[in-house]
Amino acid sequence: MLLLTLLLSLTVTGDAATDLYVTGASLPPELVVGASPPVTSPAASRYTPQEDGHPVFALARSVEEPSSTNTEDGESSHHHGGGYNIVQWEWSYVQTPYIIASWLLVASVAKILFHFSQRFTTAVPESCMLILLGLILGAVVLIASKKQPYQLDPGLFFLFLLPTIVGDAGYFMPARLFFDNLGAILMYAVVGTLWNAFCTGFCLYGVKMAGAIDEKVEGGLMEFLLFGALISAVDPVAVLAVFEEVHVNETLFIIVFGESLLNDAVTVVLYKVYISFVEVGPGNVHTADYFKGIVSFLIVSIGGTLVGLIFAVILAFITRFTKKVRIIEPLFVFLLVYLAYLTAELFSLSAILS
Helix, strand or coil: CHHHHHHHHHHHHHHHHHHHHHHCCCCCHHHCCCCCCCCCCHHHHCCCHHHHCCCCCCCCCCCHHHHHHHHHHHHHHHHHHHCCCCCCCCHHHHHHHHHHHHHHHHHHHHHHHHCCCHHHHHHCCHHHHHHHHHHHHHHHHHHHCCCCCCCCCHHHHHHHHHHHHHHHHHHCCCHHHHHHCHHHHHHHHHHHHHHHHHHHHHHHHHHHHCCCCCCCCCCCHHHHHHHHHHHCCCCCHHHHHHHHHHCCCHHHHHHHHHHHHHHHHHHHHHHHHHHHHHHHCHHHCCHHHHHHHHHHHHHHHHHHHHHHHHHHHHHHHHHHHCCCCHHHHHHHHHHHHHHHHHHHHHCCCCCCCC
């Protein structure tokens, strides 16, 4: 009985396959014994009855073929209908260097125009004019854009802007007068600046303890000393401009000029010492740390000076061999001054002194 049932099922399956073969319909895989899965490759989907010699045999075409044809048509229409842009706006690509170059150009032209009017330059010092222009431009930028487009980074200032300012002041400094009056300059720059910073910090702390400062202002002695070190960095730019115009005594001029140049270095070193104390916390600072701060102040100051002397000797040695290539001498001056500054920063020394 079992054998008869098996033979009957095979006979029915063969008849169904014959009918499907003749009519051209696809045969379900589960009805074919030992049949392989349907082929879905593009070559099989394009198989026609004439290729195999069976005029009535046909395989169903892949359902993906019309979609691929439509995709090709869509891509063809996209490529042929888009067109080529002759000129493109690439502001995001050149934004940063373009703004920097434009700023340098405007500043240079303003410098030229400022000195055209002798009467105006006599009435208004150049430093005051620069401050006014900075306030005006800052207000315009603030009003024009609600979102601040640019914020000055301390790293950008100390690594790129400050070296050029200090290098310019040191290059045009009258060296002979400076070294002839070095004792008086150091007295005002070092002792005077330290006295100013300590007096400012202790006086503010005394006013705080007396209750004259609002209680909302939080800060201890170390914070006030830090503020005193920060506020002691003064540059008498307007005074020096007036000195140059009235042709004051050279000794007085070089003392004020040298003090303004070196007191920045003293205040920067003092500021770094105090900021390290503030970060550690006044309660964690011991007596030995104060002596370490004094030693660090001396090492940073003297070390920065030695770095500057080393690079000055290197520059003097190199420029002995540039008689036939004078055009690269300014490049050596700029690079070695900048490298002296960066080397001092590398070893945490006074870059301004170097």
